[in-house]
Amino acid sequence: MAAHSHETESKNKSTSNPSVCFFCNENGQEALHESYTFGQDTRVRECAVKLNDTLLLAKLSAGDLIAQEAKYHSKCLVSLYNRASRIEMKNDNVESKKERQIHGIAFSELVSYINETRSCDETISVYKLSDLCKLYTERITCLGADVSSRVNSSRLKDRIVSNFPDLDAYKQGRENILAFKDDIGPALKRVCLEDFDNEFVNISKAATFVRKDIFASNSEFKGTFPKGCQEASVPQSLLSLISMIQFGPNIQDRSYSQSTLTIAQLLMYSCTKKQSNRHMKDHEPPVCAYLGVMIHCKTRKRDLVDTFFKLGLSVSYDRVLEISTSMANDACRRYVQEGIVCPTNLLQNVFTSSAVDNIDHNPSSISSKDSFHGTGISLFQHISEDAQGVVQALDQSETMLKCQSKRVSLLPESYSNLPPAVLRFNEPDIPLVEGELSIDMFSFPAALKGEFKWLKHVAENSSVRATVGTNISWSAYHAAVLPDGNKLPAVSALLPLFHEQAKSVAMIRHSLEHYRSAVRKLNPGQTPVVAFDQPLFTVAKLIQWNWPQIYGEDHFVMMFGGLHIEMAAFKALGSWLEDSGWTSVLVNAQVTSPGTADSFLKASHVTKTRRAHQVTACTLYRLLSNAYCQYKDVLRDDEVTLEFEDWCLERSKESPHFKFWYTTLRFELTVLIFIRSIREANFSLYIEALSKIIPWFFCLGSHQLFTMATNSSA
DNA sequence: GGCGTACATTGCGTCTGGCG
């Protein structure tokens, strides 16, 4: 292909002394040429490698062509080049179709460029072939084609001239110049008058070119940020230009960095037709909309959004409000259409549970006039590897309806209107539990072993300074042990809040109703599961027993919330440890102050209490294992060594003191397992741990809790 | 007189409809 161009480069010269051709080893009829240039040598070597011609490679290994004073037939050389290029063609035949397409696009753009600049009076309508060639090559690179083989300029010239019949090619030295016949006169005159800066013309040409692309493309914000929206929102030429400015023209990979995308979008946003600061609504790239909405969402500060807007980084505050209103309207419209209030981030075909709680917002302690006692309903979805869930099918066509008013439309009346309800019986018939409550201890023993492993891990590692990677703390250890598949985060959503206080029959009934319709939509066939705190749980249970046909125990599962069970368990543990000297131990060991230690007994601060019990468990285990080691040391040879657990049981029989603290350790670990079962969303472990804890509620006087917890485990 | 409570005032910022 490019063979002839090289042919002309190397000055051919017939030699006087007849010898043989380097390639065909014959003298032949034709004239022999001598090799003069290093370029030729390298090219021949490349071809030899490509063709895998061992004979030729062996000859070449003796030295370069010039040093060997090699002579050749031009036919032989050309045939070598052609064979090599054929191989090359075969290699990228798949790509060639795409390449040809890209060449076509680039050429058509070149033609339109010539047309445009010709009609424009400001620019000169004389084109250097080399410039056009450069532009063409650049455009091809932009479009992602390979330009390792040079663009053939004379062929390009022929193509251009055939497109423009009145375009003439002139030769001036080595430079080819193209000009329209009619324009020659004015062009020459202008050249004579102006000594313009060539580079600046190039810049302005590039700017005009990219600007045209910017105005041709459309990037209206549609309310969502789909994948790849940043690339899609800006023209390819703009991205290439910025990328070239940032990193130089030779970039290897075709993906753009975020900074390139951002700059391109900002440019796109601030391009205006006239000299004004008015933005166009159909030129609103994702980054600008995102920045504005994000800042407003996180800080709620008008000033910040305004500042960003004035700096040309984000959309205006007005626009942010408009976007948020139309998004809210969009959601409301969908809710009204479906008759179900179900947030769009929830997935379908995933187990969905919910929690109902009261919201107390009491900003001023002086008067509770402005305080807010509302109700919040949250939905939770537990995704795992085998239940990934599907995104809800939404009609994207109608999203972001143009709304004139900035007022948010209303939620469906079925949601916002609270139907009144009162209990029919204050002491309803409580249905008996059918069948017997049997719980197989399926995973609890393994979990207990896991806890002991943690204790052992702590005992082994706590003496040395903790390095990165040794997870001492209870939660970090178990998180590290957990297989990766179980670490997917849950999806959660909050339904619109209610002004009504939660602790009323009407409100609870209403929330049950709406949660149920959401579950029917998201995961049909699933039994609804709702978690409550203590006061609400009572109301929910009463509702369940008053209307067994609608909310009966076979229709709904009411759960006592995990946090409250945990608190109750710690309280039980507190009353178990009361007056045992546990608090004074904590104070003497300078773990806490006396006041805080006392608060652990009542579990008023859950996190602190949990931590205190974790520390206690570690210490107890350490004392235990020390004692066990001593026991093994003094053991006589003829006695049977007891296993750790058996030894513990044996010791418990002998010493009440030992039994007390061993029981404490077991209880603490059980509570920790319970907490872990919630965190790992392990339902069978939850049931088992709860059934282990419930007897404690019974023993330690908290009768109400006993009933509630039993209810929620049944 | 000190303290606690209820209500009014003030300053600042956001929301909203309307205008150019």
Added chain:
DNA sequence: CGCCAGACGCAATGTACGCC
């Protein structure tokens, strides 16, 4: 699409009043 004025909301401060 951008800007503006008035409405509205919130929190801090000021003031009046009753009780011990």
